[in-house]
Amino acid sequence: MKKISVLFLSLFLFASVFSSVHAAENALSIWLNGEQIQFSKSEPILENGVTLVPMRPILEKLDVKVNWDEATQIVSDAKEGLSFSLQIGSTNAIANGKAVKLEAAPKLIQNVTYVPLRFVAETVGYQVAWNQSLRQVSLTSKQQSDGSRGFLWKVENKGNTVYLLGSIHYVLEGMYPLRPEIENAFQAADYLGVEVDLSKVAPEELQKQILELGVYKDGSTLKDHVSAEIYNKVTALLKANGLPENSFDSFKPWFVQQNILGIIVGKEGYQSEIGIDQYLIDKANKAKKPVISLESIDSQFQTNNNYSDSLQEKLLLQTLDPSSGVTLAPNGGIDDLAKMWKEGDYNALHEYTNSSDWDAEYHKALLTDRNVEMAEKIKSYLNSDKKETYMVVVGMLHTLGDQGVAPLLEKEGFTVERQ
Incomplete structure (x- = not known):
């Protein structure tokens, strides 16, 4: 768990077609x-x-x-x-x-x-x-004094305000409350912006995307596209979790990797249901505050589907066996990054995102290319004549480093103030 891929900190794990397998049993x-x-x-x-x-x-x-x-x-x-x-x-x-x-x-x-x-x-x-x-209700005490720090910036232009929050999508119990500056920014916002508001994605649309991009259509199976070692590790994991050993045979490695990652982090106690994004989406829905998406399910699926075969196989192996020696990102697991977020350590986040240890293809597809699109969306909010306030929440790895959203906005001439 300590060395598990950081992918799920920067992307939502999409709803698995197997997510309901255990529901009836629990x-x-x-x-x-x-x-x-x-x-x-x-x-x-x-x-x-x-x-x-x-x-x-x-x-x-x-x-x-x-x-x-x-x-x-x-x-x-x-x-x-x-x-x-x-x-x-x-x-x-x-x-x-x-x-x-x-x-x-x-x-x-x-x-x-x-x-x-x-x-x-x-x-x-x-x-x-x-x-x-899991048919599980989690209650978390709100007794922390200052709350989790997180990463928050404020940008103003032409009477418009954008609060940029670097998020962590999957968290353990005890992450709340958030510090007052974050809660106050949310209260001040006319809109909440997130990577993708999955609550607005119809199940049939999700299934369509899975069938279109996540499934082999040429008659081949997962076994034909990964090594025997990796395939055997996949079937062993499925068996250990009470699932049919051929459950993932029709799916591409990137989709298998994300679903396996969901199984692993779920067993470790990390939950999207209490993630920062979902916490704020729930608050926005309750307050009838509009929620807008910076990306789409299609674009996020396309990002993963466009990984080279080699990268997809490496991601799957790293997720199945963190001791395999595969290096795609700087050393440091979810526990370290969750601690970084909770303490609001900007320097550590900048160094991590800017590290030379990233696999070049992985970094470009996962962060750099998407950061440019996110920054463009935020620019449109700031250059509007409507004088509105937005809270924009993206994975924390998107925010810093030389090509992070905050530095990209600064390069465009905006003043980005750390809160």
């Missing part, structure tokens, strides 16, 4: 700061997309004081100045003094009170994330 689980909550008798349930949990066990785990009025069937709770009140059978509730409408009413099931988890957790200060494939 029971609904609740995790608090990386540890699974055990419910001794009554289990959490999912009704119409809303997770309901037994009231007392969850509130005790969240260290919330519980008050229950049997006559009115009203639950009221408080924790460090945060409070809520809700009633069995009613979707009307109070959260920190304000009236809110619940997605589902609290209910009694076999004399056990069930409450909507997201409402309760968020009201008392927790970040909530849902992993569909």
Whole structure:
């Protein structure tokens, strides 16, 4: 894991056609700061997309004081100045003094009170994330003092403002909260810009792209395009994860590599559902703030599909076996880069992105070419006559180095201020 490819820090891992394989096998689980909550008798349930949990066990785990009025069937709770009140059978509730409408009413099931988890957790200060494939809800405490630093810049021109945020797409529990400057930039923005807003990509469009670019159409299979050693490693990994050994036979190495990477990082606890991009997309959707994409699913698929056969094979081998000796990027794994992001170490990020250890083809396709397109989009926002504010979120490896988005904007004459 320490030496795993940095690809997923700069690209979204696209939804796998195998993502639902384990879903039916996994029971609904609740995790608090990386540890699974055990419910001794009554289990959490999912009704119409809303997770309901037994009231007392969850509130005790969240260290919330519980008050229950049997006559009115009203639950009221408080924790460090945060409070809520809700009633069995009613979707009307109070959260920190304000009236809110619940997605589902609290209910009694076999004399056990069930409450909507997201409402309760968020009201008392927790970040909530849902992993569909694992049927897993993750609750993360927001008790860090200053929050994760990240990489943030501000650019202004003609009355327009762009906040550029270097992101990490997959994170472990405990990444939140973000520091106030990032949250304030988001609040000030009229638009949120991301690489690709996958929530707007229809499943049929994704499937079309996979079939068009990720699948062999000439009758050949993966086994015909990679070494026997690599193919055997692929089948061994699939077998170890309970998947048919021929699951990837129809697919090209780049697509296989991304799906295998998804399996590996998922098992290590890294999740896109609580990644910085997705966190801000969720906030934007909730606030009805428009989300715009700088790229498209097609362009990201094309980037990978255009890798040379040699590079695709190297990426796949490096992902399957980090000790193989393949060198495509500077030394340093996801754990190191996540720490770099959390601490906001600009110098380390610049040195990493600018390192001479990159494979030339990989660096050009993954970063340089895409950075130019991203910078052009941002320039159009800054040169507009509309006087609007944007928060633009791209993978952190796109932001610095000689050909990073921030330096490219400076070369165009814009003043780019680190926040």
